[in-house]
Amino acid sequence: MVRRTVYFVSDLTGVTAEQLGNSLLAQFEGIDIKAVTLPFVDTAEKARKVAEIIDRTAENDGRPPIVFSTLFIPEVRAIVHGSNGVMLDLFDAFLDPLERALGKKSLPTHKRPHDISESRSYNYRIRAMDFALATDDGRNERLYSQAELILLGVSRSGKTPTCLYLALQYGVFAANYPLDDDDLEAEALPGAIAPYRDKLYGLTISPERLRAIRAERRPTGRYSSPQRVAYELRAAEALFRRFGIPYIDATHSSIEEIASTILSETGLERRARTY
Amino acid sequence: MVRRTVYFVSDLTGVTAEQLGNSLLAQFEGIDIKAVTLPFVDTAEKARKVAEIIDRTAENDGRPPIVFSTLFIPEVRAIVHGSNGVMLDLFDAFLDPLERALGKKSLPTHKRPHDISESRSYNYRIRAMDFALATDDGRNERLYSQAELILLGVSRSGKTPTCLYLALQYGVFAANYPLDDDDLEAEALPGAIAPYRDKLYGLTISPERLRAIRAERRPTGRYSSPQRVAYELRAAEALFRRFGIPYIDATHSSIEEIASTILSETGLERRARTY
Numbered sequence: 001m002v003r004r005t006v007y008f009v010s011d012l013t014g015v016t017a018e019q020l021g022n023s024l025l026a027q028f029e030g031i032d033i034k035a036v037t038l039p040f041v042d043t044a045e046k047a048r049k050v051a052e053i054i055d056r057t058a059e060n061d062g063r064p065p066i067v068f069s070t071l072f073i074p075e076v077r078a079i080v081h082g083s084n085g086v087m088l089d090l091f092d093a094f095l096d097p098l099e100r101a102l103g104k105k106s107l108p109t110h111k112r113p114h115d116i117s118e119s120r121s122y123n124y125r126i127r128a129m130d131f132a133l134a135t136d137d138g139r140n141e142r143l144y145s146q147a148e149l150i151l152l153g154v155s156r157s158g159k160t161p162t163c164l165y166l167a168l169q170y171g172v173f174a175a176n177y178p179l180d181d182d183d184l185e186a187e188a189l190p191g192a193i194a195p196y197r198d199k200l201y202g203l204t205i206s207p208e209r210l211r212a213i214r215a216e217r218r219p220t221g222r223y224s225s226p227q228r229v230a231y232e233l234r235a236a237e238a239l240f241r242r243f244g245i246p247y248i249d250a251t252h253s254s255i256e257e258i259a260s261t262i263l264s265e266t267g268l269e270r271r272a273r274t275y
Numbered sequence: 276m277v278r279r280t281v282y283f284v285s286d287l288t289g290v291t292a293e294q295l296g297n298s299l300l301a302q303f304e305g306i307d308i309k310a311v312t313l314p315f316v317d318t319a320e321k322a323r324k325v326a327e328i329i330d331r332t333a334e335n336d337g338r339p340p341i342v343f344s345t346l347f348i349p350e351v352r353a354i355v356h357g358s359n360g361v362m363l364d365l366f367d368a369f370l371d372p373l374e375r376a377l378g379k380k381s382l383p384t385h386k387r388p389h390d391i392s393e394s395r396s397y398n399y400r401i402r403a404m405d406f407a408l409a410t411d412d413g414r415n416e417r418l419y420s421q422a423e424l425i426l427l428g429v430s431r432s433g434k435t436p437t438c439l440y441l442a443l444q445y446g447v448f449a450a451n452y453p454l455d456d457d458d459l460e461a462e463a464l465p466g467a468i469a470p471y472r473d474k475l476y477g478l479t480i481s482p483e484r485l486r487a488i489r490a491e492r493r494p495t496g497r498y499s500s501p502q503r504v505a506y507e508l509r510a511a512e513a514l515f516r517r518f519g520i521p522y523i524d525a526t527h528s529s530i531e532e533i534a535s536t537i538l539s540e541t542g543l544e545r546r547a548r549t550y
Contacts, residue, residue, distance in 0.1 A: 004377065013535035015444070016298040022548045023291040023345060023365065024373055027381035037545065039535045066376050070298060086376040090298065093368040098299055101341050101361040102279065106302035122529055129436055136408075161404055164439055168530075169290070254397055255443075256549070260288035260314045270312065273297045274531070 001032045005057050005065040009050055009080055011073050014039040015274070020090055021068030041071070047079035058084040073109045121272040124171030128271070132163040135175035141192040144175055148268055150196055151176040152240070153203035154184075154232040155223075156213045158250045158258065162203065165255045170263065171272030184235035189243055201262055202240040202247030207233055209251050276307045280332050280340040284325055284355055286348050289314040290549070295365060296343030316346070322354035333359040348384045396547040399446030403546070407438040410450035416467040419450055423543055425471055426451040427515070428478035429459075429507040430498075431488045433525045433533065437478065440530045445538065446547030459510035464518055476537055477515040477522030482508055484526050 006025065008017040014037045025033060041050050057065045067085035071077035081087050099105055134140050135147065137160070144150060149166070151159045151174060159176035166172040183190045193200060205213075207230045214224035222228050240247040246265060250258050263270065281300065283292040289312045300308060316325050332340045342360035346352035356362050374380055409415050410422065412435070419425060424441070426434045426449060434451035441447040458465045468475060480488075482505045489499035497503050515522040521540060525533050538545065 002377070002379075013529075013531045015531050015535070016294050018545075018548060019291050019294045020365065020369075024369055027347065027366075027370070028373075028377060028379055029382055031377060031379070035545070035548065037535075037538070039539055064376070066373070072302065086372065088369050088372060090295065091302075094295075094299055094363050095302070097361065097363060098303075098341070101339070102277070102303060102306060104277075104303055104306070107304055125530075126436060129439065133411075133435070160408070161401060161443070164404065165443060168436070168440060168443060254288075255400075256288045256290050260290070260312075264312070264314050270293075270310070273293060273310065 001030060003032045003034065003061070004063070005061055006033050006035045007050075007054060007057075007065055007067045007069075007085065008035065008037040009041055009067055009069040009071065010037075010039050011042040011071050011076055012039065014070070016090065017068045017070045020070075021066075021088070024068075024088075041076060041080070042073060044075050044079060047076040050080050051083035054080070054083040054085040072106075121171065124272040125168055125274075128167035128171045128173050129164065131173045131175070132160075132167045136160055136163065138177050138192070141177075144192065144196055144199075147173050147175040147196070147199055149174040149201055149262070149266065150193055150199045151201055151203055152179055152193070152236075152245065152247075153205075154179050154210070154236050156210060156217070157203045157205045157236075158255070159203055161255050162250075162258050162262075166259050166262075169259065169272075169274060170270040172263070172268055172270070179232075179236050179239065184232060184239065189239075197243070197245075200243075200245045201266065202236065202245050203250050203258070204233055204237050204240070204247055205249065206251040276305060278307045278309065278336075279338070280336055281308050281310045282325075282329065282332075282340055282342045282344075282360065283310065283312040284316055284342055284344040284346065285312075285314050286317040286346050286351055287314065289345070291365065292343045292345045295345075296341075296363070299343075299363075316351055316355070317348060319350050319354060322351040325355050326358035329355070329358040329360040396446065399547040400443055400549075403442035403446045403448050404439065406448045406450070407435075407442045411435055411438065413452050413467070416452075419467065419471055419474075422448050422450040422471070422474055424449040424476055424537070424541065425468055425474045426476055426478055427454055427468070427511075427520065427522075428480075429454050429485070429511050431485060431492070432478045432480050432511075433530070434478055436530050437525075437533050437537070440534050441537075444534065444547075444549060445545040447538070447543055447545070454507075454511050454514065459507060459514065464514075472518070472520075475518075475520045476541065477511065477520050478525050478533070479508055479512050479515070479522055480524065481526040 008014045008021055010017045038050055065085045067087050069089045135143050153159050163174040163176050166174045177193050211224055211229045248261055283289045283296055285292045313325055340360045342362050344364045410418050428434050430453055438449040438451050441449045452468050486499055486504045523536055
């Protein structure tokens with residue numbers, strides 16, 4: 001196993017540098033990565049400290065660390081890029097072609113919008129998160145008229161993480177409704193969700209995985225018994241099919257994959273966009 | 276205002292392409308962007324459909340759309356990149372230099388790790404999210420021994436979104452404890468958190484902003500009155516200072532900025548990394 005030090009350096013939070021770097025590093029195997037994020041490097045002084053850290057690591061490791069950076073401030077970028085790391089910078093690679101494509105210069109650093117917390121897109125994310133929490137697990141059904149999406153599924157099928165991710169990442173107002181015994185045995189759609197047929201989306205999961213997840217919470221008893229779990233999932237899927245509710249099997253999918261699939265299939269708008 | 280169509284195209288979820296593109300587009304102003312995410316483009320057939328969409332848009336818009344892509348499958352990339360968009364591809368730009376730096380070839384497509392839901396990093400994120408929900412708003416104080424971080428602040432100062440973000444993005448186990456009247460008037464640290472001094476981190480916010488946030492929930496009454504809000508914030512900040520608890524003013528910061536600052540100041544490990 002080769003050991004490599006990786007830095008994510010940014011004049012802002014470093015989230016984009018991390019995302020960029022991790023996506024690329026996921027394409028390699030057999031490398032033991034020690035990753036360090038250095039955010040808010042927005043002065044020449046901080047840049048010099050970062051350059052020193054990189055140079056020291058290059059010396060200690062006997063090979064240059066890999067540096068994923070999103071450094072927009074030219075002075076800062078020049079200092080960091082003068083160090084002994086392998087520099088992979090988002091703006092270096094893409095800002096020129098993007099300026100050409102848009103026929104516009106990018107904003108000078110001092111004019112960059114600063115206060116993200118006051119942007120409309122950001123406020124959607126926070127409001128959507130409040131909404132997801134307020135309507136989690138079938139609470140506050142009276143708010144369903146405001147939902148853009150209502151996720152259905154049995155207990156622990158992944159509804160809550162999906163709703164929270166959709167809120168935090170995209171500002172989507174997603175509620176979730178747990179299918180209980182009465183719902184699974186009934187002939188009709190539960191009364192709380194019946195008026196919102198076109199907002200419904202189902203989640204299912206394999207019995208083995210659901211059993212494992214439930215056993216972590218309650219190892220014994222009916223809740224995590226194989227028969228019970230298999231029955232609930234069968235009944236939930238039958239309900240989805242009976243009422244033409246689209247659904248996704250979450251067994252082998254991450255929250256990101258589930259969320260992306262749902263948005264793509266429903267055509268729901270990504271109200272907010274993170275960066 | 277110039278109108279431009281932007282596509283985020285990926286053979287996976289598109290989250291990285293969105294992050295990359297939005298970070299870059301945030302550097303420009305005066306452009307009205309219509310953004311569309313096209314995820315899971317993982318076959319030649321889907322790639323041809325995407326190329327058609329791009330070509331049609333180029334014709335309709337009278338200018339080429341801008342395409343941020345993370346296409347790792349060579350055949351898919353070749354087809355999409357043959358269309359009439361301005362192509363900005365993450366792997367095009369960085370995979371070669373990264374292969375050289377690592378002295379290794381990236382994994383062939385068919386060998387890419389597929390089932391993220393079974394990775395350790397992913398499971399940290401889900402467990403951390405369960406933890407944040409279980410301990411939200413002072414619930415289940417008995418779990419504090421498992422917390423890596425306990426956020427303190429008055430009602431609506433931003434504790435919950437920060438905890439959930441730390442969980443979802445980084446797999447950090449963060450609880451939050453609301454400072455109530457008794458806590459603010461007491462001489463000592465609240466009993467529930469006193470044993471965990473080195474896990475504590477405070478959040479504060481300007482009175483104006485807190486008043487606005489609280490008024491959305493309850494427009495009248497003491498909860499959102501100027502006097503009340505100012506008193507609570509003054510008392511909370513005094514408590515942070517008295518006990519040497521580090522704290523951050525969240526007034527002008529996004530969740531990402533708050534989270535990144537806390538991680539950077541506490542040195543807490545990012546257990547999980549998204550991509």
